Amino acid sequence: MLKKFDIKTSYNEIVDITESVKETVQESGIQDGLCIIYNPHSTAGVTTFSPWDPDGFLDLDDEIRRLVPTRIDFKHQHDTPQDAAGHVKSSLFGVNEIFIVADGELLIGGSQNIYFLEFDGPRSRSYYVKVSAD
Amino acid sequence: MSKVKFDNPMSRQVYSLPELIEDQYEDLEPKARKVLSFEEIFNIQKIVITGAGDSLAAGEATKQVFEQLTGIPTEVVKVIDLARFYPKNQLGTDSQNPLIISVSNSGSGARVSEAVQRAKKHGAYILGVTGNLESDLGEYSDKVLELDIPDFESAPGTRSYVVSLIALLLLAIRFGEVRGNYTMDQAMDYRYDIKNQGENLRKVLDLINEQAIQVSKEWNDLPYFEFIGAGPDYASAWFGHAKFLEANGKISTHINSEEWFHINFFARDVENIGTFVFASEDNEAMSRNKELIHYNNIMGRPLVIFTNGTSETFDNEEGIYIQVPSAKYGFNNVLTNIAPICLIASYIAELNDEEYGRGTKGKWEFADNGFGVKTSTIEIL
Numbered sequence: 030m031l032k033k034f035d036i037k038t039s040y041n042e043i044v045d046i047t048e049s050v051k052e053t054v055q056e057s058g059i060q061d062g063l064c065i066i067y068n069p070h071s072t073a074g075v076t077t078f079s080p081w082d083p084d085g086f087l088d089l090d091d092e093i094r095r096l097v098p099t100r101i102d103f104k105h106q107h108d109t110p111q112d113a114a115g116h117v118k119s120s121l122f123g124v125n126e127i128f129i130v131a132d133g134e135l136l137i138g139g140s141q142n143i144y145f146l147e148f149d150g151p152r153s154r155s156y157y158v159k160v161s162a163d
Numbered sequence: 164m165s166k167v168k169f170d171n172p173m174s175r176q177v178y179s180l181p182e183l184i185e186d187q188y189e190d191l192e193p194k195a196r197k198v199l200s201f202e203e204i205f206n207i208q209k210i211v212i213t214g215a216g217d218s219l220a221a222g223e224a225t226k227q228v229f230e231q232l233t234g235i236p237t238e239v240v241k242v243i244d245l246a247r248f249y250p251k252n253q254l255g256t257d258s259q260n261p262l263i264i265s266v267s268n269s270g271s272g273a274r275v276s277e278a279v280q281r282a283k284k285h286g287a288y289i290l291g292v293t294g295n296l297e298s299d300l301g302e303y304s305d306k307v308l309e310l311d312i313p314d315f316e317s318a319p320g321t322r323s324y325v326v327s328l329i330a331l332l333l334l335a336i337r338f339g340e341v342r343g344n345y346t347m348d349q350a351m352d353y354r355y356d357i358k359n360q361g362e363n364l365r366k367v368l369d370l371i372n373e374q375a376i377q378v379s380k381e382w383n384d385l386p387y388f389e390f391i392g393a394g395p396d397y398a399s400a401w402f403g404h405a406k407f408l409e410a411n412g413k414i415s416t417h418i419n420s421e422e423w424f425h426i427n428f429f430a431r432d433v434e435n436i437g438t439f440v441f442a443s444e445d446n447e448a449m450s451r452n453k454e455l456i457h458y459n460n461i462m463g464r465p466l467v468i469f470t471n472g473t474s475e476t477f478d479n480e481e482g483i484y485i486q487v488p489s490a491k492y493g494f495n496n497v498l499t500n501i502a503p504i505c506l507i508a509s510y511i512a513e514l515n516d517e518e519y520g521r522g523t524k525g526k527w528e529f530a531d532n533g534f535g536v537k538t539s540t541i542e543i544l
Contacts (some may be wrong), residue, residue, distance in 0.1 A: 101201035
């Protein structure tokens with residue numbers, strides 16, 4: 030089963046997509062297998078992160094910016110500095126996550142949610158959820 | 164008078180504009196994207212656009228959009244002012260500032276050469292917008308946005324003006340995009356709106372042409388013409404007066420919508436002053452334009468209004484309304500609102516058997532091959 034989701038993001042937004050993934054797994058009816066979340070963009074990422082402390086997201090955002098600050102000396106000058114930084118961030122974080130499906134449910138930790146990371150924005154974005162049986 | 168066909172090199176230039184806008188967009192979009200680096204764009208603290216003739220009008224037409232999109236203070240300075248009067252200590256204020264955008268397709272004007280040499284000497288950073296890399300403008304510029312305008316029949320420059328506008332609009336959009344003032348998607352929407360003005364003009368050009376022929380027939384014998392507008396529309400008015408002088412030699416004046424009330428409305432012989440008002444629907448001076456049109460009618464001046472609105476926009480004031488294309492973003496209207504005045508200028512020339520530029524014969528002979536512009540004492544102050 031493959032399902033596409035369309036979202037609209039704001040500037041550097043961290044979008045919680047956990048429920049959409051869990052619901053897709055349940056809709057698939059698959060009891061045991063794998064679930065892949067894939068983001069087809071070059072200036073966005075996918076990751077897992079703890080949802081409990083809202084300030085944690087500020088830390089995540091701070092560290093992403095610290096690791097890859099938006100600078101004017103990128104060699105990729107076709108678009109914008111933010112775009113050039115976004116490409117690097119996307120590559121570092123990756124554009125997919127893989128989870129185990131067990132007993133018809135997404136196997137995911139209690140302190141783990143799944144997030145779409147916007148490294149540009151506002152943009153019209155999409156992501157895919159693929160559920161496959163063993 | 165020879166048989167008038169309402170078909171001449173200048174009108175054919177106008178009819179070539181839709182394709183030109185689309186093709187030149189494709190040529191200039193990648194060039195405008197790459198001509199300055201991120202570092203150079205972030206370094207800009209002040210922009211000075213300079214030029215002479217149509218190029219100066221192109222600067223006036225885009226001054227507001229530079230400020231609106233980039234947030235950078237922007238001046239439009241005549242080349243002789245930049246060359247002889249602009250304070251030295253305002254050239255080279257900081258590293259690579261101000262950014263001087265010097266527009267000249269030929270790049271060969273003596274005063275343009277003088278202005279960029281002086282600006283460079285005192286430390287300004289020069290971005291030349293020219294089709295002639297071998298010219299002084301090409302030589303003295305730090306960076307060049309190269310124009311590549313296909314050859315066409317010789318006529319008062321309409322195509323080169325529109326291409327200069329496209330180049331400047333694309334630079335403004337690019338500067339704002341890189342500086343993060345809006346998203347890349349928004350920037351592309353601004354850009355596509357430039358290209359779409361080609362198709363927008365194509366759709367209405369025949370209707371505009373019919374009206375232009377009618378106005379030309381009715382106003383052919385008028386001795387005086389006045390061109391009025393405010394903001395970017397004033398640049399179109401200025402351009403209109405220039406095309407009249409070049410194409411048909413009629414005495415033409417230009418003034419902005421406010422100054423008209425202070426000065427030019429005093430002129431006598433009102434019924435013989437053909438008055439052209441450029442008034443886009445979203446022009447910030449619309450209320451003043453409405454007052455202008457109202458009192459113009461009270462005085463009995465013949466009136467044509469170029470607008471993307473309708474007569475209702477102007478409370479159904481009397482006048483000949485020529486509807487020009489409406490861009491999604493108002494700042495792109497300047498690309499096409501000059502089409503009808505170029506047609507009218509050309510048809511009045513045709514009706515009067517008038518050679519463009521007086522054929523540079525007789526009293527105008529000294530100006531042959533641009534002599535008056537190209538040959539002038541250069542002083543680097």
